[in-house]
Amino acid sequence: MAYSEKLLDYFQNPRCVGEIPDAHAIAEVSNPVCGDVMKLWVKVDDGRIQDAKFKAQGCSAAIATSSYATEMLIGMKVAEARRITRDQIAEALGGLPASKVHCSVLASDAIKEVLKGF
Amino acid sequence: MRPEVVAAMMPVFTEHFGNASSIHWFGQQAKSMMDDARQQVARLINAETAEVVFVSGGTEADNLAIRGIADSQRAKGRHIITSRIEHHAVLHTCKDLEKQGYDVTWLPVSGDGLVDPEDLRKAIRPDTILITIMHANNEIGTIQPLEEIGQIAEDADVYFHSDGVQSTGKIPVDVRKLKVDLYSMSSHKIHGPKGVGALFVRKGTILKPTMTGGGHERNRRSGTENVAGIVGFGEAARLAREGLKTDMPRVATLRDRLEAGLKSKIELIHVNARNAPRLPNTSNIMVDYAEGEGLVISLDLKGVAVSTGSACSSGSLEPSHVLTAIGKTPDEAHGSLRFSLSTMTTEEDVDYVVETLPGIVERLRELSPYYKRV
Numbered sequence: 001m002a003y004s005e006k007l008l009d010y011f012q013n014p015r016c017v018g019e020i021p022d023a024h025a026i027a028e029v030s031n032p033v034c035g036d037v038m039k040l041w042v043k044v045d046d047g048r049i050q051d052a053k054f055k056a057q058g059c060s061a062a063i064a065t066s067s068y069a070t071e072m073l074i075g076m077k078v079a080e081a082r083r084i085t086r087d088q089i090a091e092a093l094g095g096l097p098a099s100k101v102h103c104s105v106l107a108s109d110a111i112k113e114v115l116k117g118f
Numbered sequence: 119m120r121p122e123v124v125a126a127m128m129p130v131f132t133e134h135f136g137n138a139s140s141i142h143w144f145g146q147q148a149k150s151m152m153d154d155a156r157q158q159v160a161r162l163i164n165a166e167t168a169e170v171v172f173v174s175g176g177t178e179a180d181n182l183a184i185r186g187i188a189d190s191q192r193a194k195g196r197h198i199i200t201s202r203i204e205h206h207a208v209l210h211t212c213k214d215l216e217k218q219g220y221d222v223t224w225l226p227v228s229g230d231g232l233v234d235p236e237d238l239r240k241a242i243r244p245d246t247i248l249i250t251i252m253h254a255n256n257e258i259g260t261i262q263p264l265e266e267i268g269q270i271a272e273d274a275d276v277y278f279h280s281d282g283v284q285s286t287g288k289i290p291v292d293v294r295k296l297k298v299d300l301y302s303m304s305s306h307k308i309h310g311p312k313g314v315g316a317l318f319v320r321k322g323t324i325l326k327p328t329m330t331g332g333g334h335e336r337n338r339r340s341g342t343e344n345v346a347g348i349v350g351f352g353e354a355a356r357l358a359r360e361g362l363k364t365d366m367p368r369v370a371t372l373r374d375r376l377e378a379g380l381k382s383k384i385e386l387i388h389v390n391a392r393n394a395p396r397l398p399n400t401s402n403i404m405v406d407y408a409e410g411e412g413l414v415i416s417l418d419l420k421g422v423a424v425s426t427g428s429a430c431s432s433g434s435l436e437p438s439h440v441l442t443a444i445g446k447t448p449d450e451a452h453g454s455l456r457f458s459l460s461t462m463t464t465e466e467d468v469d470y471v472v473e474t475l476p477g478i479v480e481r482l483r484e485l486s487p488y489y490k491r492v
Contacts, residue, residue, distance in 0.1 A: 003415070008415075008419070011412070011415065012416075012419070014485065017484070017485060028487065033429075033435050034428075034429040034435050034452075035429060035437075035448050035449060035452050036409065037487060037488070038487075039487035055485055055486060055487035056485055056486070056487070057407065057408070057409055057482075057485065057486040057487065057488060057489075058409050058412065059409050059410075059411035059412050059415075059428070059431070060411060060412045060415040060416075061411075062409075062412075063412060063482075063485060099435070102435070
């Protein structure tokens with residue numbers, strides 16, 4: 001298997017799973033390449049992300065990158081969060097096999113989408 | 119590989135390492151071992167020994183059959199008929215021939231993956247030179263009505279090739295009854311070594327070799343023979359023939375136990391091709407609200423090796439062409455799993471999967487934003 005230990009850990013024990021009932025923004029994105037989906041909930045106060053949760057239906061890489069990216073968001077300034085790139089997410093999880101690089105796009109797209117109104 | 123296969127191969131590496139094409143005694147010894155293997159493979163499909171051509175595997179067998187006929191018959195016509203659910207070795211070879219100016223008809227299949235012989239009959243034209251339709255499908259296990267197809271091909275006087283890689287050794291195969299002119303086989307699918315296979319070529323078939331050189335295999339396929347591989351293949355063929363009546367019904371029972379067990383423990387799962395005649399060892403299921411690659415990785419971490427038709431796991435990022443052809447949407451194919459059983463699979467193995475998979479599915483569904491919103 002070409003996945004790192006860290007990625008497998010985030011796939012098997014994903015952090016920040018769930019929904020936020022009183023979220024300030026919700027985004028749902030799907031990957032046009034393979035059909036994976038991610039939904040992201042955030043609470044934003046004073047330009048800073050107070051809380052974030054996600055749900056995803058997709059492969060192990062999609063779930064792990066979604067979880068890692070959601071965790072990254074918490075406590076981050078909106079402006080800073082907007083600059084998160086897919087490569088940053090993939091690298092933090094030990095890189096992705098060539099055929100799975102597109103999976104990290106899901107999380108970076110969701111972040112951009114959910115922060116649109118702030 | 120079966121231990122008997124390894125045992126049969128070992129002496130070829132240590133004692134009988136002669137070149138089967140040499141006339142010295144140890145070359146001839148290798149040749150005689152190869153002849154025995156050829157006989158075993160021939161027997162498995164009721165062919166004559168001279169009709170068995172050893173090649174490097176199923177892919178080469180398919181290439182030799184299709185390109186060999188396309189080339190030798192080009193003066194007669196350039197029309198080939200195949201199905202939409204062929205293995206890539208046939209599919210991509212036919213696509214390549216399309217690029218070279220051949221005309222290919224891609225027959226549709228039913229929801230269970232069956233070709234309608236009537237569709238085939240209607241597709242035949244005066245310039246049709248080859249019909250190539252697989253015996254059994256590698257992903258969903260559907261067994262085609264090959265005898266009927268063979269009769270249509272014979273009546274129309276068109277060469278008929280079938281990719282028998284999945285069916286050989288799993289169900290009885292009689293090339294005379296099936297009326298095939300060419301039939302592809304692979305050694306490792308019947309617990310033989312990888313890197314060896316065979317093409318049955320009916321006596322009198324005009325086939326242009328794809329591999330030219332020293333004229334090995336009665337001028338059908340040049341290249342020094344893979345004697346150890348061939349000997350192993352022969353032993354695997356012998357064992358497969360012995361086990362057809364005993365091992366395979368047992369494997370089918372295990373497959374049924376697996377499917378019944380999973381259906382009783384997991385909601386919203388579907389067994390593909392369940393209404394068609396199927397191979398005893400193949401089970402293809404679709405799990406709603408879970409993705410195949412995630413299921414495969416989760417099972418792998420628990421020691422179970424399976425595969426999926428999900429786009430996420432294929433290099434091309436396309437969902438399985440077989441699942442698409444039987445009418446499944448990319449979303450449905452997204453959650454597909456293929457279990458391959460064998461003579462070595464035990465009841466405990468099956469029960470372990472039935473115990474393990476429900477938790478995995480439940481976990482992935484908990485993560486899904488769509489589940490429970492039904």
